[in-house]
Amino acid sequence: xxLPLTIxxxxxxxxxxxxxxxxxxxELPAGALVGVRGPSGAGKSTLLYALAxxxxxxxxxxxxxxxxxRLGAERRTRFRADxxxxxxxxxxxxxxLDAGANAALTALFRPRRERAAMxxxxxxxxxxLGLGDHAGRHVSSFSGGERQRVAIARAMAxxxxxxxxxxxxxxxxxxxxxxxxxxxxxxxxxxxxTLIAVSHDRHLTDRMDRVLTITxxxxxxDEATAA
Amino acid sequence: MSDLWYSLPALAQDIALTFALLLPALLVGxxxxxxxxxxxxxxxxxxxxxxxxxxxxxxxxxxxGMGIGLLxxxxxxxxxxxxxxxKFDLVVSAPGSELSVMLAAVFLQPTDMPLLDGATYxxxxxxENVSVAAPLAFGDSYGxxxxxxxxxxxxxxxADDRIEGRMWxxxxxxxxxxxxPLGVGESFTPAxxxxxxxxxxxxxxxxxxxxxxxxxxxxxxDRAILLPVEAVWEVHGLANGHAPERAGQIGPxxxxxYFPGTPAVVVRAEALWANYAxxxxxxxxxxxxxxxxxxxxxxxxxxxxxxxxxxxxMALVTxxxxxxxxxxGLFILSRLFRRQxxxxxxxGAPARFVFAVVWSFGAALLVAGAGLGLLxxxxxxSVLSRxxxxxxxxxxxxxxxxxxxxxxxxxxxxxxxLSLLPAAIVLRxxxxxxxxx
Numbered sequence: 183x184x185l186p187l188t189i190x191x192x193x194x195x196x197x198x199x200x201x202x203x204x205x206x207x208x209e210l211p212a213g214a215l216v217g218v219r220g221p222s223g224a225g226k227s228t229l230l231y232a233l234a235x236x237x238x239x240x241x242x243x244x245x246x247x248x249x250x251x252r253l254g255a256e257r258r259t260r261f262r263a264d265x266x267x268x269x270x271x272x273x274x275x276x277x278x279l280d281a282g283a284n285a286a287l288t289a290l291f292r293p294r295r296e297r298a299a300m301x302x303x304x305x306x307x308x309x310x311l312g313l314g315d316h317a318g319r320h321v322s323s324f325s326g327g328e329r330q331r332v333a334i335a336r337a338m339a340x341x342x343x344x345x346x347x348x349x350x351x352x353x354x355x356x357x358x359x360x361x362x363x364x365x366x367x368x369x370x371x372x373x374x375x376t377l378i379a380v381s382h383d384r385h386l387t388d389r390m391d392r393v394l395t396i397t398x399x400x401x402x403x404d405e406a407t408a409a
Numbered sequence: 410m411s412d413l414w415y416s417l418p419a420l421a422q423d424i425a426l427t428f429a430l431l432l433p434a435l436l437v438g439x440x441x442x443x444x445x446x447x448x449x450x451x452x453x454x455x456x457x458x459x460x461x462x463x464x465x466x467x468x469x470x471x472x473x474g475m476g477i478g479l480l481x482x483x484x485x486x487x488x489x490x491x492x493x494x495x496k497f498d499l500v501v502s503a504p505g506s507e508l509s510v511m512l513a514a515v516f517l518q519p520t521d522m523p524l525l526d527g528a529t530y531x532x533x534x535x536x537e538n539v540s541v542a543a544p545l546a547f548g549d550s551y552g553x554x555x556x557x558x559x560x561x562x563x564x565x566x567x568a569d570d571r572i573e574g575r576m577w578x579x580x581x582x583x584x585x586x587x588x589x590p591l592g593v594g595e596s597f598t599p600a601x602x603x604x605x606x607x608x609x610x611x612x613x614x615x616x617x618x619x620x621x622x623x624x625x626x627x628x629x630x631d632r633a634i635l636l637p638v639e640a641v642w643e644v645h646g647l648a649n650g651h652a653p654e655r656a657g658q659i660g661p662x663x664x665x666x667y668f669p670g671t672p673a674v675v676v677r678a679e680a681l682w683a684n685y686a687x688x689x690x691x692x693x694x695x696x697x698x699x700x701x702x703x704x705x706x707x708x709x710x711x712x713x714x715x716x717x718x719x720x721x722x723m724a725l726v727t728x729x730x731x732x733x734x735x736x737x738g739l740f741i742l743s744r745l746f747r748r749q750x751x752x753x754x755x756x757g758a759p760a761r762f763v764f765a766v767v768w769s770f771g772a773a774l775l776v777a778g779a780g781l782g783l784l785x786x787x788x789x790x791s792v793l794s795r796x797x798x799x800x801x802x803x804x805x806x807x808x809x810x811x812x813x814x815x816x817x818x819x820x821x822x823x824x825x826x827l828s829l830l831p832a833a834i835v836l837r838x839x840x841x842x843x844x845x846x
Binding site: 227231234236237255256259260261262263264266268270274276277278279283287288289290291293294297336340 | 447456457748753754757759844
């Protein structure tokens with residue numbers, strides 16, 4: 183089950199008195215699928231990184247009962263390990279490892295007793311994403327779509343209640359992107375995961391419950407979609 | 410505590426010291442890696458930067474190998490020279506430089522030396538505590554081989570009684586050292602002097618025949634031709650050490666009145682303690698000088714000991730510098746996998762895990778380099794030994810000893826500790842900057 187998100191008076195400073203992002207109020211229910219769009223440099227990725235606890239900010243970001251900004255760096259990291267899966271535009275896989283090892287990457291820093299279960303989940307995710315037969319192949323031989331599927335399996339291997347995706351389809355051709363969007367949306371809905379996806383891709387944002395529009399570091403639009 | 414330490418056998422002390430030197434690295438390794446499995450990522454990073462990794466490993470291996478090889482070689486040389494002096498318990502000569510006499514008598518380096526007369530020799534030879542008193546007569550050569558006159562007893566002792574063929578029985582017979590290019594049955598004419606200055610026809614009418622070949626001794630004597638001391642005196646037109654009525658005698662006792670003189674006498678005492686008594690007895694101003702070649706060598710090693718320490722320090726500093734440049738390279742490399750590091754942090758990897766990945770990457774390079782360096786050191790020491798043995802005829806073997814192992818353990822420990830630094834610097838990088846890089 184996903185986590186609900188409550189943001190209030192969030193300000194992400196950019197140094198020299200600049201403000202990268204200012205978000206007075208935002209509430210998302212658990213399991214919501216939310217798209218974030220806006221022009222380049224508007225602060226979309228900044229929002230995503232702030233929600234992952236990777237940026238210093240003022241105000242409040244509350245995931246469920248956890249006030250993220252009050253946590254120290256290592257506790258935030260632990261929170262991320264347990265609760266947040268991340269997907270990036272250029273996949274960020276370890277090219278030297280096979281698909282299975284990439285998907286189960288986070289098992290490497292989990293306590294020994296959790297590692298086997300984690301690997302099993304990663305392998306199930308790969309199967310669900312149609313890559314079950316290719317777990318032993320090195321990802322360097324994969325297509326972009328396949329790589330992003332491995333990245334999704336990795337993000338979901340810990341059964342994190344929150345999935346943050348940064349332009350997940352931007353490096354893919356249309357057909358691959360559409361297949362990936364289907365898979366991502368189904369997986370998120372089936373598991374009740376809260377999904378926040380920054381994207382220029384209307385095919386993706388149209389499948390979300392809500393779409394936020396960010397321009398110049400401020401939230402200018404918050405619309406429910408037909409999905 | 411120190412009593413316990415000294416009560417341990419040497420091997421146990423060496424092993425314990427090695428372990429103690431490695432302990433800091435082992436502890437750090439255990440602390441850094443505890444609870445994590447960074448190896449698949451370490452392997453991936455090693456593979457990605459395989460070219461640079463191989464270069465680093467080779468660089469470390471060569472510097473470690475050279476350090477170890479030199480240290481082992483230096484010890485091997487000491488051991489080889491000490492072994493060469495083994496058969497020379499006590500040497501009596503005319504007063505002068507002990508070092509020169511030792512170089513001449515033990516290592517057969519030609520030098521002009523004053524002679525001891527027959528009365529002095531007789532006094533030494535007939536001393537109650539002396540069991541062997543062998544005169545040595547230098548000065549002639551055949552090709553590269555010095556020709557040395559002495560007694561059959563000393564020649565036999567030198568070869569540990571392992572002589573192929575037989576011992577000389579007449580003054581025109583000789584024994585060849587193991588490396589002399591003359592076979593049993595071949596004849597030769599000794600030249601007066603050595604090397605370029607040798608006068609080949611000075612002893613033109615002397616024809617000597619090789620009747621036996623000595624087993625290898627691992628000393629410069631392997632290159633020498635030994636003959637009865639009487640033969641050397643005779644070819645120089647001197648009396649042959651015996652009264653005319655016993656002119657055909659070979660070997661002691663010699664008649665002091667017909668004894669032409671000898672530059673040095675190798676003395677062996679009846680008992681070990683007697684050597685010391687003999688040394689003080691024959692150390693007389695302006696008459697004789699008696700010394701233990703082993704003690705002269707020990708004095709020489711003591712002087713060279715400081716140089717050895719400087720050498721060890723230089724080897725250590727050189728290796729430290731190589732290690733430092735490797736660590737710097739490691740840091741530069743880590744900038745290349747900055748995105749992967751940032752990714753790990755974004756996926757929730759604890760700082761210590763990232764630290765473990767970077768550190769184990771450096772540790773793998775250092776340990777592989779040190780291991781390969783040990784092999785390089787063994788190879789370097791063996792090549793150097795062969796070169797030194799070929800050039801000096803002193804058999805030098807330089808197996809890797811515990812001091813090299815300790816040196817290596819110290820190096821590994823220190824550098825593994827130092828490689829915590831780049832790992833710590835990598836952690837200071839901003840995750841978001843890394844992701845966007």
